[in-house]
Amino acid sequence: MSDLPLIQADRAVPPPAATTSTGGRGRRLRLLSRTDRVVIALMVLVPLLLVVGLVWLPATATVLLSGTDWDGIGPVSEIEWVGARNYADVVNIYPPFVPAVQNNLLWLAALFVVATPIGMFLAVLLDKEIRGSRFYQTALYLPVVLSLALIGFIWQLIYSRDQGLLNAVLGTSVDWYGDPDVNIWAVLFAAGWRHVGYIMLLYLAGLKGVDPSLREAAAVDGASETSTFFRVVFPVMRPINIIVLVVTVIESLRAFDLVWVINKGRNGLELLSALVTSNVVGEASRIGFGSALATIMLAVSLLFITVYLATVMREDKR
Amino acid sequence: MSRPRTQAEYLARLVPPSVAGLRRRSVLTGAAGGALLGTGLLAGCGDSDSGGSGSNTVSLGSNQSDPKPKDVIAKVVDGFKTSSGIEVGVNTVDHNTFQENINNYLQGKPDDVFMWFAGYRMRFFAARGLAGDLSDVWGKISGQSDAFKKASTGDDGKQYFVPSTYYPWAVFYRKSVWQQNGYQVPTTLDQLTALSAQMKKDGLTPIAFADKDGWPAMGTFDILNLRINGYQFHIDLMAGKESWTSDKVKKVFDTWRGLLPLHQPDALGRTWQEAAQSLQQKKSGMYLLGLFVGQQFNNDEQDDLDFFTFPEIDPAIGAKALDAPIDGYMLARRPKEEDNAKKLLEYVGNKAAADIVIKNDPSTLVANTEADTSGYTALQKKAAELVGSATEIAQFLDRDTRPDFASTVIIPALQQFIKEPADIDGLTNSIENQKKSIFTD
Numbered sequence: 130m131s132d133l134p135l136i137q138a139d140r141a142v143p144p145p146a147a148t149t150s151t152g153g154r155g156r157r158l159r160l161l162s163r164t165d166r167v168v169i170a171l172m173v174l175v176p177l178l179l180v181v182g183l184v185w186l187p188a189t190a191t192v193l194l195s196g197t198d199w200d201g202i203g204p205v206s207e208i209e210w211v212g213a214r215n216y217a218d219v220v221n222i223y224p225p226f227v228p229a230v231q232n233n234l235l236w237l238a239a240l241f242v243v244a245t246p247i248g249m250f251l252a253v254l255l256d257k258e259i260r261g262s263r264f265y266q267t268a269l270y271l272p273v274v275l276s277l278a279l280i281g282f283i284w285q286l287i288y289s290r291d292q293g294l295l296n297a298v299l300g301t302s303v304d305w306y307g308d309p310d311v312n313i314w315a316v317l318f319a320a321g322w323r324h325v326g327y328i329m330l331l332y333l334a335g336l337k338g339v340d341p342s343l344r345e346a347a348a349v350d351g352a353s354e355t356s357t358f359f360r361v362v363f364p365v366m367r368p369i370n371i372i373v374l375v376v377t378v379i380e381s382l383r384a385f386d387l388v389w390v391i392n393k394g395r396n397g398l399e400l401l402s403a404l405v406t407s408n409v410v411g412e413a414s415r416i417g418f419g420s421a422l423a424t425i426m427l428a429v430s431l432l433f434i435t436v437y438l439a440t441v442m443r444e445d446k447r
Numbered sequence: 448m449s450r451p452r453t454q455a456e457y458l459a460r461l462v463p464p465s466v467a468g469l470r471r472r473s474v475l476t477g478a479a480g481g482a483l484l485g486t487g488l489l490a491g492c493g494d495s496d497s498g499g500s501g502s503n504t505v506s507l508g509s510n511q512s513d514p515k516p517k518d519v520i521a522k523v524v525d526g527f528k529t530s531s532g533i534e535v536g537v538n539t540v541d542h543n544t545f546q547e548n549i550n551n552y553l554q555g556k557p558d559d560v561f562m563w564f565a566g567y568r569m570r571f572f573a574a575r576g577l578a579g580d581l582s583d584v585w586g587k588i589s590g591q592s593d594a595f596k597k598a599s600t601g602d603d604g605k606q607y608f609v610p611s612t613y614y615p616w617a618v619f620y621r622k623s624v625w626q627q628n629g630y631q632v633p634t635t636l637d638q639l640t641a642l643s644a645q646m647k648k649d650g651l652t653p654i655a656f657a658d659k660d661g662w663p664a665m666g667t668f669d670i671l672n673l674r675i676n677g678y679q680f681h682i683d684l685m686a687g688k689e690s691w692t693s694d695k696v697k698k699v700f701d702t703w704r705g706l707l708p709l710h711q712p713d714a715l716g717r718t719w720q721e722a723a724q725s726l727q728q729k730k731s732g733m734y735l736l737g738l739f740v741g742q743q744f745n746n747d748e749q750d751d752l753d754f755f756t757f758p759e760i761d762p763a764i765g766a767k768a769l770d771a772p773i774d775g776y777m778l779a780r781r782p783k784e785e786d787n788a789k790k791l792l793e794y795v796g797n798k799a800a801a802d803i804v805i806k807n808d809p810s811t812l813v814a815n816t817e818a819d820t821s822g823y824t825a826l827q828k829k830a831a832e833l834v835g836s837a838t839e840i841a842q843f844l845d846r847d848t849r850p851d852f853a854s855t856v857i858i859p860a861l862q863q864f865i866k867e868p869a870d871i872d873g874l875t876n877s878i879e880n881q882k883k884s885i886f887t888d
């Protein structure tokens with residue numbers, strides 16, 4: 130019944146609709162002044178150039194170079210293509226590779242299971258406005274302010290086998306940095322020490338932003354402190370939780386400085402990032418081989434990023 | 448010197464180059480630049496010094512970033528200015544950064560003259576056309592021994608390097624400790640083992656040992672290899688010509704395994720400074736290291752420090768070869784001021800510059816034999832005699848082979864050996880497989 134008029138209207142409308150739509154588009158363009166258009170163009174172009182120049186080009190070049198045996202000397206035209214040989218070498222004859230992958234996973238697990246929850250717990254405690262909370266806050270956050278190179282040195286003073294604080298206090302002679310079974314845990318402790326402070330601060334900022342009336346309402350309803358946190362505060366903090374999760378994954382993937390400062394990522398402290406650096410940067414210049422390692426690292430990172438993005442996007446749709 | 452001289456330099460080395468900032472950057476072409484960006488080495492451009500267009504200047508890239516050696520270089524440069532009237536623009540770069548960045552530096556806009564080491568790496572740069580021929584400069588230099596000239600010669604028989612200073616590796620000990628216990632300098636491996644057993648009884652750690660940084664163990668491997676298989680095998684092995692799975696190499700590791708219980712345990716967590724301090728504190732009996740071990744001793748203890756060369760293992764090989772890394776100067780491939788650069792190189796290779804170094808730096812030895820060595824300490828004199836009597840001089844493992852092989856294969860392998868000395872076959876197989884993939888050309 131309503132079909133006919135509608136069709137008619139539709140048929141009747143197109144010509145003017147077309148003119149209004151083109152006219153509308155033209156008018157909108159004319160609304161922007163020359164300056165606006167330049168600004169918009171720059172705002173699109175500059176980040177685009179930066180992303181292409183600083184992310185995509187190097188990443189592509191790294192993938193391409195991973196198929197060569199370039200040593201960093203001589204023109205690009207002389208680079209020899211070796212196919213997948215670098216990858217075969219990485220997997221088959223490069224002893225530090227497997228420990229590096231294991232250590233990277235261990236790093237992620239340790240930060241995720243131990244350091245992050247402790248950081249969150251400390252944030253909750255500090256949120257209680259206990260006496261001297263500013264002092265604790267500063268003390269816990271201090272390691273984040275220090276550079277990792279400095280952190281490496283501080284822990285060297287503690288962990289040194291012959292002259293370190295730890296062995297002197299405990300009366301032991303454990304080779305904290307030298308024994309490959311022990312040193313990864315010693316380093317994870319130092320990394321966790323720093324990570325706890327970071328997470329604590331992020332989470333504390335989030336907790337301060339939670340509407341106090343929610344807690345009051347929960348208290349009026351007779352909820353215990355624990356269930357208030359888990360049933361009310363934690364769900365409200367979802368954006369912060371995601372940030373904390375992302376920060377933890379990023380921190381464990383880019384873990385590098387500490388092991389590099391300690392022993393350049395050798396002898397039990399192998400990490401993919403350290404292997405890439407020791408092969409590519411510096412005198413060694415095994416650029417092809419190092420690029421293969423970097424490509425593997427890129428693939429691993431992409432895996433995590435894909436999983437994360439997929440999760441976030443799916444949740445946003447709900 | 449590639450080893451940290453002071454605690455300050457040691458600390459400076461702890462800072463990774465990505466943090467410290469690469470002070471000299473050079474432009475790489477196209478994708479190469481992009482690739483390096485992706486892996487952390489920022490390729491930028493810009494030289495801090497402008498080479499100068501006048502005809503009485505020359506630029507010198509110095510890796511002597513430590514205050515004392517830096518001061519010595521400044522004095523040498525002053526001496527050159529006085530004698531020739533040529534102004535030298537010294538561009539000092541942190542030692543480690545200089546070394547890490549050498550490939551880009553030489554391919555970019557290097558200084559006319561730069562400081563480097565003798566050995567495989569020098570010959571490598573010469574062969575790749577990244578260094579200037581100095582054969583004519585050598586014609587004007589006197590007082591350099593044949594051994595040093597040989598160490599300055601590239602694969603094509605031309606000279607590319609002017610030696611300045613060097614230091615030997617030897618077994619160091621404290622005279623007072625040895626006198627007190629009546630120890631005698633061992634001349635054979637058996638005597639060394641017996642002496643070590645005695646030291647253990649006396650409550651000393653026989654041989655101080657550290658390998659946290661990866662390179663000190665190379666000294667032990669080198670000297671055992673030189674004593675067991677001789678200098679030529681060392682050179683061929685380092686050049687990738689000999690097999691790491693050969694019985695000769697296995698014998699080196701096997702001998703080392705026998706000596707490991709005499710070494711300080713848990714070496715992989717210890718820095719060479721800590722090991723040297725155990726010698727200084729009279730907790731260890733001896734320590735195989737370079738002459739720079741003296742930095743860990745107080746001024747009043749310097750006279751108590753003495754050394755002997757590592758004892759003979761095979762009488763047919765003898766005990767005359769040793770590691771004595773040589774530092775010196777090289778010419779860039781296309782120097783802006785070639786004439787002035789060659790004058791500077793001539794000056795630093797001759798007696799006048801060597802005299803200035805002796806007067807100002809007691810921790811090293813000068814290469815020029817005509818120099819006035821009356822300013823040497825007793826230890827320096829003895830060290831100079833030791834190197835003078837050496838039949839062959841090796842440059843140290845990481846200077847005698849490809850740097851990628853030394854740093855990405857040998858360091859982890861030697862650390863693996865110290866960790867698990869039992870599996871020599873597996874270790875040598877792994878090294879040989881990786882060597883084949885690196886030494887392809």
